[in-house]
Ligand SMILES: Cc1cc2nc3c(=O)[nH]c(=O)nc-3n(C[C@H](O)[C@H](O)[C@H](O)COP(=O)(O)OP(=O)(O)OC[C@H]3O[C@@H](n4cnc5c(N)ncnc54)[C@H](O)[C@@H]3O)c2cc1C
């Protein structure tokens with residue numbers, strides 16, 4: 113019996129979402145019992161023993177030359193095999209682009225259902241109950257798992273990483289699994305970055321989003337400057353994405369990304385229900401809009417009624433002066 | 436080449452959620468049902484491939500009650516050739532149950548491409564596509580935002596954190612579609628007329644025991660009322676103070 117965590121790696125390094133999943137696994141282990149085992153799919157060891165500090169008791173290292181990059185079929189085979197090998201009660205996977213792709217495949221291989229993008233897990237009754245948003249956060253469902261293991265993905269920034277246990281090393285074991293790499297499969301041939309090191313919307317602490325109130329794509333420089341001052345990631349409403357002012361990856365809302373940063377600044381965005389669906393779980397919301405009746409003010413913690421072309425430069429200035 | 440496009444009927448994105456008396460399901464009163472927005476990209480892409488190849492057939496498949504035939508009829512009006520309605524009067528319990536029913540229907544079809552939306556906007560599951568591919572034992576790419584067919588290999592892109600992944604996939608394969616892949620067309624009058632004559636084959640399905648069990652559906656806790664800190668640039672000082680001292684987010 114064990115709780116299994118999928119280690120999400122990028123360029124050989126463990127991503128922060130893995131530490132969040134490990135923190136939650138450790139908390140669950142306190143009630144569900146069992147050690148916390150990590151399965152790391154990689155081409156080479158990337159000091160996996162250090163995952164001990166983040167809560168891992170043991171690391172199963174599923175090594176394959178094809179695993180220099182994410183491999184949907186191969187990782188699914190390895191994780192499902194690891195879940196069986198350790199008799200996992202629960203399999204925790206970060207709800208990242210890779211994790212969301214992986215988890216349903218793992219569940220299907222194991223013949224169990226799953227809960228994706230969970231915002232809370234509870235095992236206080238001895239059984240796992242997952243809470244997750246549906247209809248882009250307009251409601252939450254609570255799910256139980258009649259079959260074992262429970263496969264869940266954890267929404268980034270909703271689970272706390274464990275306080276590091278300095279010096280605790282996890283035992284790293286080579287994990288042998290069967291997988292036919294010659295069978296037809298999707299192969300990642302390249303990865304292109306939008307801009308080096310930019311934090312993704314779903315993982316950002318602070319987001320500044322712009323809408324149609326900006327009137328023209330070049331005015332997004334105002335949003336970018338404010339974002340730079342705040343160390344924030346830029347988001348957008350669908351109106352400006354559909355107009356071709358901003359790339360699809362920046363859209364927040366029901367058919368865009370669902371985000372929950374600690375601070376969300378909505379500039380020239382009216383607050384349509386589909387936009388609110390994607391951002392209303394943010395910890396603190398600021399709205400800047402010239403229309404005092406704009407629905408965005410209904411969810412905003414702090415509102416400024418005014419012309420964004422005056423307010424945003426003044427705010428950028430004030431933030432810069434803080435540093 | 437035969438292509439399958441899996442479509443789901445969902446409450447539209449304007450829906451205001453009310454929980455039904457059972458505490459577990461959405462109150463269907465006043466809810467408008469539409470084709471899942473992400474499935475529009477799936478339908479469109481299948482039609483573009485068919486048009487580019489100038490050959491083949493697009494088969495739309497939907498699992499649900501009698502009502503989903505409206506959505507299937509819409510997809511036929513857009514240009515799909517025929518439809519299969521997997522009929523179940525009880526709502527699907529979970530994604531694995533849906534994927535199993537779809538896999539059963541698709542197995543016999545010799546489909547080169549199977550298309551699904553990246554997720555359904557009611558359950559936000561994003562599960563059925565990769566589960567279906569796994570059950571069929573076929574390659575799969577989720578959240579495809581760029582697609583190109585080069586003979587028997589698809590070259591596709593998907594968005595990942597801070598960038599894009601390029602992939603190559605031998606057919607037959609399964610893809611789930613993301614926004615940005617294409618601009619979905621609208622049904623033409625001619626298409627709507629033609630759809631009336633196209634066939635919707637009805638097949639009853641048994642979804643079996645649930646693989647996950649919904650205990651409750653709840654509304655999110657209401658947000659505490661906020662306040663307008665002021666008007667115009669003059670409000671900035673107070674805003675910054677509030678963000679630092681009250682909200683402690685700066
Ligand atoms: C199926 C479906 C899915 C959708 N999905 C999404 C989604 O994922 N995300 C999303 O965002 N939308 C989505 N929408 C669209 C949504 O309904 C709205 O149309 C969209 O959010 C509006 O964008 P906006 O707020 O930028 O523009 P508008 O609604 O035009 O609002 C512009 C705002 O700017 C303000 N403004 C104008 N000038 C100034 C100024 N000088 N200073 C300050 N304020 C100013 C105005 O008062 C107004 O409130 C979806 C719609 C549908 C039907």
Ligand SMILES: Nc1ncnc2c1ncn2[C@@H]1O[C@H](COP(=O)(O)O)[C@@H](O)[C@H]1O
Pocket residue numbers: 441442443444471473474477496497498499527530533550551552553554555556558559560561562563564
């Ligand atoms: N009942 C259904 N019938 C046909 N296709 C479905 C059904 N449910 C889900 N799908 C497909 O699977 C995709 C993802 O759904 P989901 O995993 O529920 O988010 C949808 O966009 C559809 O393409």
